[in-house]
Amino acid sequence: MRADARQNHTRLLEAAARAFAEHGPEASLKAIAKDAGVGIGTLYRRFPTREDLVEATYRNEVVRLAGTAGELLAEHPPVDALRAWMVRYADFMATKYGMAGALRAVLADEGGRMQTRALLTEALASILAAGVADGTIAAGLDPYDVLMSLGGISIVAGEKDQGDRVHRLIDLLLNGIAAR
Structure with missing residues (x-):
């Protein structure tokens, strides 16, 4: 993929994540394209259907969230990294709920669901291990x-x-898993 095409792809996924979080699965595709700074034709060339865009957005957000574990550990003590990751996870889930209706087909794929779960569990495990x-x-x-x-x-x-x-519930969970 050319560099400009990669940038368009990335901007579309980021704009879609924001739109789905705010407006749900019926978010305007024209508004997503506009927010990404591309034409609607570019959106449809990359993602021929709304479901394709939802699936790609969801998978991209999972990969991004999982990838932040190492970054957070490099910048913060483990317990602070864990809290920051948990807040990001809650934000991710808010985005996911915005896509919930359209995600049914994606999540019905047991292999895809297991892969998503494994990525997130591995990211969390790395932070927990550092805290231990x-x-x-x-x-x-x-x-x-x-x-x-x-x-x-x-x-x-x-x-x-x-x-x-x-945030209060995350703090409560953190208190429950903190070393005594």
Whole structure:
């Protein structure tokens, strides 16, 4: 892919993530293209159907979120990196809920769902391991259990004006997994 085509692709996925988070799966494709700084024809060449755009946006957001674990660990102590990652996960889930209706077909694919889950669990496991190593996070935690707990918290993130509650619940979860 040419550099300009890659940039257009990236801008479209970023604009779509914002639009789906704010307006749900019926977000205007014209508005997404405009926000990305491209024409609607460019959007349709890259993503022939709305479902193609939703799937690509979802998968891109999962990869981006999983990739932030190492960055956060490089910049912060493990427990702070964990909190920041959890907040990003809640934000991601808010975006995912905006795409929920259109994501049914994507998530029905067991292989794709397992791959997504594995990426997120591995990212979380790396942060937990760093916290165990520095003594701030309890040993013996199952990263998937922590991810599922965070998923429950993130259900709240899909509701309007719940940001403060999400942050309080994340702090509560962090308190529960902190080393004693």
